[in-house]
Amino acid sequence: MRDEQSGSAPAPQLAKAGLETVAQGIAEGLPSYARAFQVVVNIEVVPLATVPRSAPGALVEADRLWLEHARNAAVIDGEGCFLVQGAGRDWVRVRRTSRTALSAALAPGAGSMVIAMSPDGRRLCALTEEDDDYWIVVHRFEDRPV
Template sequence: MIPGMPHSDDHRAWKLAASGLVVLEDPPPSDVPTAAEAWRKVVNIETKPVVRVDRSLPDAMDEVDRQWLARAERESLFAEDGSFLVSVAGPGALDGWVSVRWPGSARMASALFHDEGSPEFVAMSADGRVLCAVTTEEYDFWIVVHVFR
């Protein structure tokens, strides 16, 4: 069971561990947008990606990880200690955030997926200001950024 994550399941715990993220004992803050609110920003019909990665590239997952990290750093997603919040697509995704820390070497795209080969996750800064997500569209992987005001 993942601390602070209601209705957690072993499969999500396995995905987070497989990605290389460090799951923190700290419960997610209660004054940030909910995981459901964040997912709605990502899957909205009007949402446009800041980066598209062609799914047919031989190193597509590595490129998704590189592009996601570049955007996450640019948007100041990480707290000083490298912590942030994450929600992985699938059962329980809307239940709440999991507090994690970026260890510097995580490979999120290949581990945080809904269907095999389709990375789907939303990361949110611990202060609730910015989200940086990965979603799968027909021919591309999308990096989506949204700043909450």
């Protein structure tokens, strides 16, 4: 998996998640990864869904719920593409594959997260580890033009 546009590989945990890097341009003026991160870690954030980490099949269920909410929020485009943080740059365009399991990109331990943003930068859907649960967080950037 290689980001043809920047010449750098995406973060190693993204390769584990079964994502394919797409060598297409990234839109200008996207919210920064730092801004997306702040949205997800905000103390007032309320998850749309949670899965107890100790539940049988928790990772499978977290992946299923993330995909459901990412699709419902239009984070994933018609080609199965969305943006994630890459190594050495803000956003990298990736495509879901038959092997995609976003939870594989979570680093071990509470507090890990993967933030997916729509290619137009208007919406995000994150999968996070919060204490004893996996959270699915969805956000719309209201200041982005339609």
